[in-house]
Amino acid sequence: MASAAAGQADTFPKLLLRNARQRGGRTAFRHKDLGIWQSWTWAEVAEQVRAYAKGFEQLGLKRGEKVAIIGYNRPRLYWSMAAAQWLGAVPVPVYADSVADEMAYVLDHAGAVFACVQDQEQVDKVLSVAERLPALRHMLYDEPRGLRDYDHAKLHDIGEVIESGRTALRDPAVSAAHDHEMEQGQGSDLAIILYTSGTTGRPKGVMLSHFNVITAAEIGCAFDGLNETDEIIAYLPIAWVGDHVFSYAQAIIAGFCVNCPESPDTVVDDRREIGTTYAFAPPRVFETMLTLTMVRMEDAGPLMRKLFRYFLGVAKAHGEKILNGEPVPLGARLLYKLGDILIYAPLRNRFGLTNIKVGYTAGEAIGPELFRFYRSIGVNLKQLYGQTEAGVYITMQPDGEIKADTVGKPAPQVEIRIADNGEVLYRSPSIFRGYYKDEEKTAETMTADGYVRSGDAGFFDESGHLKIIDRAKDVGKLSSGELFPPKYIENKLKFYPNIKEAVAFGQGRDYATVALNIDLTAVGNWAERNNVVYASYQELAGHPLVYDMMAEHIDEVNRSLAAEPMMGGAQIRRFLILHKELDADDGELTRTQKVRRGFIAERYAPLVEALYNGATEADISTEVTFEDGRKGVISATVKIRDAKIYPVTAPVAARAAKEAA
Amino acid sequence: MNAHSTDIAGDPVTQKGEALLSVENVSLRFGGVKAITDVSFDIRKGEIRAIIGPNGAGKTSMLNCINGFYHPQDGRITYKGVRRTRVRPHQAAAAGIARTFQNVALFKGMSTLDNIMTGRTLKMRKGFFWQALRHGPAMAEEIEHRKVVEDIIDFLEIQHIRKLPVGKLPYGLQKRVELGRALAMEPELLLLDEPMAGMNLEEKEDMCRFILDMNNQFGTTIALIEHDIGVVMDLSDRVVVLEYGRKIADGTPGEVKTDQRVIDAYLGVAH
Numbered sequence: 001m002a003s004a005a006a007g008q009a010d011t012f013p014k015l016l017l018r019n020a021r022q023r024g025g026r027t028a029f030r031h032k033d034l035g036i037w038q039s040w041t042w043a044e045v046a047e048q049v050r051a052y053a054k055g056f057e058q059l060g061l062k063r064g065e066k067v068a069i070i071g072y073n074r075p076r077l078y079w080s081m082a083a084a085q086w087l088g089a090v091p092v093p094v095y096a097d098s099v100a101d102e103m104a105y106v107l108d109h110a111g112a113v114f115a116c117v118q119d120q121e122q123v124d125k126v127l128s129v130a131e132r133l134p135a136l137r138h139m140l141y142d143e144p145r146g147l148r149d150y151d152h153a154k155l156h157d158i159g160e161v162i163e164s165g166r167t168a169l170r171d172p173a174v175s176a177a178h179d180h181e182m183e184q185g186q187g188s189d190l191a192i193i194l195y196t197s198g199t200t201g202r203p204k205g206v207m208l209s210h211f212n213v214i215t216a217a218e219i220g221c222a223f224d225g226l227n228e229t230d231e232i233i234a235y236l237p238i239a240w241v242g243d244h245v246f247s248y249a250q251a252i253i254a255g256f257c258v259n260c261p262e263s264p265d266t267v268v269d270d271r272r273e274i275g276t277t278y279a280f281a282p283p284r285v286f287e288t289m290l291t292l293t294m295v296r297m298e299d300a301g302p303l304m305r306k307l308f309r310y311f312l313g314v315a316k317a318h319g320e321k322i323l324n325g326e327p328v329p330l331g332a333r334l335l336y337k338l339g340d341i342l343i344y345a346p347l348r349n350r351f352g353l354t355n356i357k358v359g360y361t362a363g364e365a366i367g368p369e370l371f372r373f374y375r376s377i378g379v380n381l382k383q384l385y386g387q388t389e390a391g392v393y394i395t396m397q398p399d400g401e402i403k404a405d406t407v408g409k410p411a412p413q414v415e416i417r418i419a420d421n422g423e424v425l426y427r428s429p430s431i432f433r434g435y436y437k438d439e440e441k442t443a444e445t446m447t448a449d450g451y452v453r454s455g456d457a458g459f460f461d462e463s464g465h466l467k468i469i470d471r472a473k474d475v476g477k478l479s480s481g482e483l484f485p486p487k488y489i490e491n492k493l494k495f496y497p498n499i500k501e502a503v504a505f506g507q508g509r510d511y512a513t514v515a516l517n518i519d520l521t522a523v524g525n526w527a528e529r530n531n532v533v534y535a536s537y538q539e540l541a542g543h544p545l546v547y548d549m550m551a552e553h554i555d556e557v558n559r560s561l562a563a564e565p566m567m568g569g570a571q572i573r574r575f576l577i578l579h580k581e582l583d584a585d586d587g588e589l590t591r592t593q594k595v596r597r598g599f600i601a602e603r604y605a606p607l608v609e610a611l612y613n614g615a616t617e618a619d620i621s622t623e624v625t626f627e628d629g630r631k632g633v634i635s636a637t638v639k640i641r642d643a644k645i646y647p648v649t650a651p652v653a654a655r656a657a658k659e660a661a
Numbered sequence: 662m663n664a665h666s667t668d669i670a671g672d673p674v675t676q677k678g679e680a681l682l683s684v685e686n687v688s689l690r691f692g693g694v695k696a697i698t699d700v701s702f703d704i705r706k707g708e709i710r711a712i713i714g715p716n717g718a719g720k721t722s723m724l725n726c727i728n729g730f731y732h733p734q735d736g737r738i739t740y741k742g743v744r745r746t747r748v749r750p751h752q753a754a755a756a757g758i759a760r761t762f763q764n765v766a767l768f769k770g771m772s773t774l775d776n777i778m779t780g781r782t783l784k785m786r787k788g789f790f791w792q793a794l795r796h797g798p799a800m801a802e803e804i805e806h807r808k809v810v811e812d813i814i815d816f817l818e819i820q821h822i823r824k825l826p827v828g829k830l831p832y833g834l835q836k837r838v839e840l841g842r843a844l845a846m847e848p849e850l851l852l853l854d855e856p857m858a859g860m861n862l863e864e865k866e867d868m869c870r871f872i873l874d875m876n877n878q879f880g881t882t883i884a885l886i887e888h889d890i891g892v893v894m895d896l897s898d899r900v901v902v903l904e905y906g907r908k909i910a911d912g913t914p915g916e917v918k919t920d921q922r923v924i925d926a927y928l929g930v931a932h
Contacts, residue, residue, distance in 0.1 A: 034811035035823065145816070146874055265821035 010187030011210045013049070013086040015252045017182075020046035023228055023255050029075040032262035032270055040075065042255065049079050052158070053086035054165030054178055056114070059138050059156070063088035063184075066110045066193065070094045070103070070126070071118025073234040073260045076142045076158050078248055080116040085191060085210075086182045089114075092193045092205070093239035096122065104129035106195050106203060109437065111135045116158065119143035123155065187211040193436050194241050196388050205436030206241075206388045216391030216430035217249035219412050223396060224358045228255035230277045231355070235260075235267045241388040242362065246280050271352035279359040283366035286374060286381070289351050311339035312376075319344075319376030324400050344377040353379050360384050365468070365491070368404035375402065383407050385468060389445065389452050390414070391430035395466045406465035415451075416466065422457035422483055422566065423472040457485065459565050467564075476507035482569025484512055486597060489570060492560065496553045497522045501582050503595050504572075505608055511573040513611040515604065516550055517541075517581050523549075538636055541577045547641060550577060554643045561646075568648030574611050575643060576618075578604070579636035585625045610640055678706035680739075681850060681882050682727065687736030689722055689906075696722040697733065698906045704850065709876050710884045711893045711914075714903035715926065720886045721763060723903070724852045727884070728760050729753040740850075755783055759848035763855050763886075765835045769828030773838050776827055777813055780845025781806040813841045817871060833864035840871065844881075851875070853885040857892060865889065869896060894918065902926070 009015045019028070024043035031038050040048070061067065067084040069091050071077050081091040092110045094103055096118065103125060107115065113135050115126055123141055130136065140156045141147060147155070169175045191210040195203040208216075220226070234247035251258045256278070261270040268289070271279075297308050318332045328336075348354050359381045361371070366383060374381040380399070385407035386392040394416070397408035410416045414428040427450050434442035445453050457475040458468040469475060470487040478484050486504040489512065493502040500519040506512035518541055526549075527534055534540040558571040582588040588600055601608050603622060610618035621635030683703035689696045697719045704710045712720045725731040727738065729748035738745050740756065748756075759780075767776050784806065785792065791799035814820055817837050822830055827838050836856060843851055856872070857865045869892060875881045887893050893900060894914040902910040902923050910920045917923055 032820075034808070034815055035820070036811075145878065148878070262820045263818065269821070269824075 010214070011085060011182075011185040011189065012082055012191065012213075012249070012252055013053075013182050013185065015214075016042075016046050016049060016082055019252065019255050026228055026255065027257045028251070028255075029078070029258050029260065030274070031075050031260040032266070032273075035262075037259075037273070045075075045079065048162060049082045049086065050178070051165035051169060052079055052083035052162045053182070054168050054174075055161035055163075056083055056089070056165070057087055057178075057181075058164060058168060059114070059161065061087055061089050061114060064190075065089045065114070066092050066112045068092050068094050068107050068110065068112035068115040069117075069238060070115060070122045071096050071142065071238070072264060073236075073238055073243070073247065074118060074142055075258075075260055077116060077118065077238060078234075078258070080140070080158070081192070081248060082252075084114075085185070088181075088185050088189060090190050090193055092195070093237075093244065094195070095237050095239045097237075100125045100129050102203070104132045106205075107133050107136065109202075110193060110195075110205060113137045114140065116140045117142070120146040123147060123150070185210070187214065190433070192244065194239060194244060194388050204438060204441055207433045207436050208391055208430075209433055212391050212430045212432065213245065213249045214253065215413070215428075216393055217245050217253045219393050219414075219430065220245065220396075221250055221254045223398075223412060224278070226250060226254045226256060226278060230254065230256035230357070231259060231274055232256065232278045232280075233259045233261060233267065233271050233274055233276050235264065236280065236282075241392050242280060242386070245392045246278075268352065272349070273352075275352065275355040277355045277357045279353070279356055281359070281361060282363040283361050283370065286361060286366070287370055290370060290373060293347065293350065308343060311343040314339050315344060315376040316372070319378065320372060320402075323375055323378060323380065324402065340378065347377055348379060351379075356380065358382060362386060366404075368495070371404045384411075385466060387452075387454060389432045389454075390426060390428065391432065393428075393430070394424075394426050394454070397465075401463075401465070403465060406461060406467045408466065409464055410466070417451060418459060419453075421472060422459065422469065422475055422485075424454040424456050424458045424466070424468070425451040426454060427451045457483075459567075461564070469567075478506055478512065478569055479508055479510050480569060483566050484570050485567070488567070489514065489557070489561070489572065490595070492557045493553065498526070498549060499553060501589075501595060503582075503597055503600050505597075505601060505611065506570065509612060512570050513574045513608075514554070514572050514576075515600070515607065515611075516575060516577045518546060518550070518577060520581070537581060538579045538634070541579055542636070542639065547577065547639065550575065551641060551643060558643060559646050562648050568646075571645050572643050573645065574640055576607060576611065576638050576640045578607075579620065579638055580622065580624065580634050583624070586622075607638055607640075610638075616640055678708075680704065681706045681741065683739045684723075684727070685737050685739070687723075687726060687733045687738065689719070689726060689731055689733045695906050697726070697903075699736070700903065700906070700908045701736075702901045702908065702911055704882060704884055705899075707876070707880050707882055708898040709872065709896055710882075711897035711900045712884065712886050712903065713888075713890070713893055713900060717905075718903040719906040720903055721854055722906075724760065724854055724884070724886065727753075727850075728758050728852060751783075754846065757846075757849035758852065759843040759846040759850075760852035761836070761839045761843050761854060761856060763858065765832070765839055767827045767835060767839055767842070770826055772824050773819060773822045773827055773830075773841070774810065774814070774824060776838055777810045777841040777845050778806065780842040781809065783846060809847070810841075810845055813844050816844075816874070817841050818867075833860050833867075836860065836864075836868070837871070840868075844875065844879075847879075848881060850882045850884065853883060853887075855886050855888065857887060857889055865892065872896060 009018045019042040025041055027039045028042040028045045029040045067089050069077050069080050084091045092112055094106050115136060117123055117139060119141060123139060126139060138154050140158050140161055142158050144157055169178060187210045189210055190207055191213050192208050193205045195205050232246060234243060236243040247258050259274045261267045297305060314335050318328050318336050321328050322336055356379055359379055361381060362384045371381060382397040382402060385395045387394060393411035394414055395408040396411045414426055417425045419425055431452050455472050456468050457470055457472040458466050461467055469485040474487060476484040484506040489504040490502040493499050498519055499516055501517035503515045504512060520537055523540060523546060527540060532543060532545060540546060554572050554575055561567045561571050589595055604620060606620050607618050617637050617639045619637050621633055623631055624634055625631055680703040685701045687700050688698050712723060714720050722731060726733050729750045729752060732747055787799045787802050814823055819837055822834060827835055857868050872883060876883055897914060900914055900917045901908060902917055904926045909926055910917050910923045
């Protein structure tokens, strides 16, 4: 089943040659080096890759062997992938910032015979674990700096390898044989192995064929109408499936230009210089851009600040509706237009998003506020849900149907099913062929009828949009058998600025309860404005008015839980406000500020017990560690309140959505 | 990792060509204060030479003598086989001696790029008239110089601050820009006055790497003053130790480390 757009070109080297024929003069790659954007056309890239592949062959690379690619986004590393694929070898991109030990595991597991690396740092890293890599024969580097005095018996400059290949190809017979070698490749061949970052256990090698990757890339290109005039900036790890599909596969299929930044620190400026039309970033990138702007605005003059605030208000009220094409009164439209000239357009320019056609965020949940901000100033930001095993796309948000709290509808050609435990299962032509050298894991992940277990729990809302709750293994059950998604509840609560942390209990219990931390800055500010006197966090946390405030937030959360399918049973019955802030020094949070639910339940056992035995207050004393290492004891009497429960309204919609999917 | 670290592991005497600069019996007085008394040593082509010593030992004065900022009353300094008398700093610069300062001395309001560009001033051939017009031959020349500067920016990994005013940069980066400006002169001898003072460990490691790479890649001869003994021992080929303006030891890091007078004077002093 060769794909329509690709025609007979069913592998990436073939597609590359097609580009050289059809749009040979268009710019394919740019790389900012020495302050100038150096560029290569498709014809030049095809020629480089062809010579590179010959160089590989001269060094002894054979069909089916693995080539590790290590480094940041540089044209020659992308070309290394294409050159390896030319010979039917399989590129294995590796995270450049992984420590030597992790790198050794991946290189050894993949059995990489070649490694193409960026610079001395990576050469050193690989050399330091070389004795664990018996299969590794040659190493190639892009950046010669600092490597002059190294032993070059097994170490080569990529530029010289390409040159040597080019010299050999001057012989017409050799040249013809070389092209013949490439034509042997088929769509069903293994194109790439992408190791998943592996939050649990060792990384797994996801095998994708040319057909898988081409299909996935075409889904995206068709969905957002990408073509050869688009520009993207490649700055996310090359070992990540997103970058592979966006910066490699889609670029070759649609023929658009991939821009490689000068260094990881210059991405923002480089993006601005290029004016990308298609962007992809994890939420933290958008968050950093916004925070920087807000901080700078604080330093701006009073008039500027006033204008900024006023027009952001206008954008908040009408911006998203205008972007979604919904009806908006004429006055508001004109006002928005004015705001666009004065504020939004310059802002977009600052962010390097002036020419943006569509931007995606994925990887983790994006805060609705943040998401709406970008949409309100006219950036068509969307969410997608994807996995390496799917060749990225599982769900996407179609234009005009964007909701901040869902990840969209199933992508074209993707079928989704929700398992009984809430886990999302998917099937599509682009799903992977299995984990490399791991039959057991593959069998665990695939169902008999060809679905892949995502490991994430989710549900469809009434309009058929998928909502991801949490990792499936973290979603528990109440004693009644109803779903209890602790992180989902906690995140809902944490969206309120007054709540800093929330810990939900309920696994195997009769109902769900939460322990809260108030945000001292936000609540303290409120206390000042409302003449609430307090001396310490503990005092403020125990204040009846603060309890009232939290009760309101919980009420809203319960109402929204009741309206969501499968979530109604997880409404919060009782809550308390902890007498101290949860702290990583006390082991209550991880160093990345995630709550350690089990540990907290143990440490505050008397409080958790009180949440379930109907008591209205409980005594607790806990040992705390101060920043200088001294220890002390905080004891308090913590009050516990009941919350209102709403009747569940949405189970029917869930079933309907499931059938629709 | 590279030639230098293996040298240090084995601690062999590194012979790196003939003397580029030699200091013979130099004495420097400010009125009655003797800053330097009868000091002799040489700096060989291509080596990294460290000058260490307790506070007030005369290290910075020594560098000032070498680049012509001070003029010693006695003794002589021979650079590239030519004995110098009363050299001015700009003449020393034209002869290929560049330096950085203990306290950062940059143009705070100018960008990183412009600051490094000032290091090219001595290499500009076209006159003021053409420079002011910024056309024709001056333009072509500027492009040439910009290329050199961009190479340095790339080398020092400061692309991200290329267009920022240096006054806004953190100290460690300012130090790096200053090094960049010295490098822009394409010096034969580079004098670094406490290049790592006030830096954190990571910044120090970066700076060490740049110094080694400079020496390795461009063959620049480097004389540096440094207080961090670990850094000195790892970086330098030879070390000269000063105390109260006198030389008390001279040799490889290994030799100096075990010299009893050095231990007494410097390494052994508890702070």
